[in-house]
Amino acid sequence: MYHVIFHIDEEEKWPLLLGNVENLLAGMTAEVEVLANGAAVVGYKSEAFINQMNSLKSQGVQFVACRNALNARHLLKEDLFAFVSVVPAGVVELVEKQSSGYAYIKP
Amino acid sequence: MYHVIFHIDEEEKWPLLLGNVENLLAGMTAEVEVLANGAAVVGYKSEAFINQMNSLKSQGVQFVACRNALNARHLLKEDLFAFVSVVPAGVVELVEKQSSGYAYIKP
Amino acid sequence: MYHVIFHIDEEEKWPLLLGNVENLLAGMTAEVEVLANGAAVVGYKSEAFINQMNSLKSQGVQFVACRNALNARHLLKEDLFAFVSVVPAGVVELVEKQSSGYAYIKP
Numbered sequence: 001m002y003h004v005i006f007h008i009d010e011e012e013k014w015p016l017l018l019g020n021v022e023n024l025l026a027g028m029t030a031e032v033e034v035l036a037n038g039a040a041v042v043g044y045k046s047e048a049f050i051n052q053m054n055s056l057k058s059q060g061v062q063f064v065a066c067r068n069a070l071n072a073r074h075l076l077k078e079d080l081f082a083f084v085s086v087v088p089a090g091v092v093e094l095v096e097k098q099s100s101g102y103a104y105i106k107p
Numbered sequence: 108m109y110h111v112i113f114h115i116d117e118e119e120k121w122p123l124l125l126g127n128v129e130n131l132l133a134g135m136t137a138e139v140e141v142l143a144n145g146a147a148v149v150g151y152k153s154e155a156f157i158n159q160m161n162s163l164k165s166q167g168v169q170f171v172a173c174r175n176a177l178n179a180r181h182l183l184k185e186d187l188f189a190f191v192s193v194v195p196a197g198v199v200e201l202v203e204k205q206s207s208g209y210a211y212i213k214p
Numbered sequence: 215m216y217h218v219i220f221h222i223d224e225e226e227k228w229p230l231l232l233g234n235v236e237n238l239l240a241g242m243t244a245e246v247e248v249l250a251n252g253a254a255v256v257g258y259k260s261e262a263f264i265n266q267m268n269s270l271k272s273q274g275v276q277f278v279a280c281r282n283a284l285n286a287r288h289l290l291k292e293d294l295f296a297f298v299s300v301v302p303a304g305v306v307e308l309v310e311k312q313s314s315g316y317a318y319i320k321p
Contacts, residue, residue, distance in 0.1 A: 002202050009230065009321055016116065016145055020198045023175045027196035028203075038230055038321070068237045089241035091234045091319060095216050096242075098317035103205035105198060106213045106320045107116055107145070109309050123223065123252055127305045130282045134303035135310075210312035212305060213320045214223055214252070 002030035003102040007094055009038030017107045018052045025059055032056075033097065037066035037090030041073065044080040057083045066090030109137035110209040114201055116145030124214045125159045132166055139163075140204065144173035144197030148180065151187040164190045173197030216244035217316040221308055223252030231321045232266045239273055246270075247311065251280035251304030255287065258294040271297045280304030 004024065008017050021032060036043060043049055044065055053063060063084045070076065070086065077086045087093045098104055111131065115124050128139060143150060150156055151172055160170060170191045177183065177193065184193050194200045205211055218238065222231050235246060250257060257263055258279055267277060277298045284290065284300065291300045301307045312318055 002206060004198075004202050007319070019175075020144070023173075023196045024198040024202070027199040030202065037234070066237075068233075089237045091218075091238040092241040094319050095218050095238070095244065095317045099216060103202040104211055104318055105114070105201050109313060111305075111309050126282075127251070130280075130303045131305040131309070134306040137309065210309040211318055212221070212308050 002028060003097070003100075004030050004032050005094060005097045005102045005104055006032065006034045007104065007106045008034065008036050008040040008043070011039045011042055013040065013107055014043040014046070014049055018049060018056065020105065020107050021056055021061060025056070025061075031060070033062040033064055033102070035064045035066070035090050035093050037069045041065045041069045041075065044084045045075075050081060053081065053083070064090075064093060066093075109135060110204070110207075111137050111139050112201060112204045112209045112211055113139065113141045114211065114213045115141065115143050115147040115150070118146045118149055120147065120214055121150040121153070121156055125156060125163065127212065127214050128163055128168060132163070132168075138167070140169040140171055140209070142171045142173070142197050142200050144176045148172045148176045148182065151191045152182075157188060160188065160190070171197070171200060173200075216242060217311070217314075218244050218246050219308060219311045219316045219318055220246065220248045221318065221320045222248065222250050222254040222257070225253045225256055227254065227321055228257040228260070228263055232263060232270065234319065234321050235270055235275060239270070239275075245274070247276040247278055247316070249278045249280070249304050249307050251283045255279045255283040255289065258298045259289075264295060267295065267297070278304075278307060280307075
C-alpha cells in the first residue's frame, strides 16, 4: 500500500493540487493526506473547492490544516469545513509522515 | 548509485530545473528522471530548451510527461520531442519512484 | 531523532521558510538544515533576516548555500553571513541528505 502526503502553502495552488489527488487515486491505490499550511489554509473554507474535497474525502483522503497557520489568520477549526482535521504544526506532520514512509509531493 | 526524480509543474521553472540537473550531474553520479505535469508539459515542445534537454538526454536523463496534463492541453505524444516518454499519471510516477528509493527535488 | 532538509530557491519565500523552521523546532526535536540555491542565496546577506537566522542558528539549524548559485550571482562566501556554509552543488546536497534519511520540505 502506498502512502502519500501532498503539501500546499499557496492558496492559488488548490485547483492544481485537487486535480493531482484525483489523478493519483484514479491511477493507484494509496492512503493520501493533504497538508495545508501558510496561506493555503483558507482553501478549507472556500466554497469553490467544497464539492471536489467532499468527493475526495469520501474516497478516504485526509484533509489537514496547520494550527500555526490558522492562528496567524485568526481562524478557528470551526471556521473550516467539518471534514478538516487540525495538527499543531504542519511541518512536524510533514516530517513525521515522511519518516514513516510517505512519499512527498508539492504541487 | 543515487536516484533522483525532479518534479516540475510550472512552465517558467524549466531554465532553473535544467540548470539544477546539469549541476547535479556535474557533482555526482546519479540516475535522473525529470517528471513534468500540469502546465510544465508544454516545455517538451519548446525550441528554447531542446539543446539543453538533448545534451542531458545523452547523459542518461529520462524526460517524462504526464498524460493527464497532455490531455488537458489537447497535446499528443507526437507533439513532444521524440526523447520524451509519457506515463498515465505523473503523480503516480512520483510516488512509485520515491517508494523505490528516489530522492525528490521540486525546483 | 528526526532529520529535515528545507529547500529554498526563491528569494520571496524566506519569511515563510524561516517561520516554518521556527514552528518545526517548537514542535519536535530535529536536526535541521536549510539549503538555499538559485535566487534564494541572496537572502544570506539580507539584513531583514539576520536576527531570525541567528536565533535559529543558536538552536542548531545549519544554513547552507549552493556555490553554483553564488557564482552565477558573482557572490563570494565572504559576502554572506558568517554562519552560512557553502557546498559545491545544492542539488547534490539535497540528494545526499534525503538518501541518508532526511525528510524534504519545500516551502
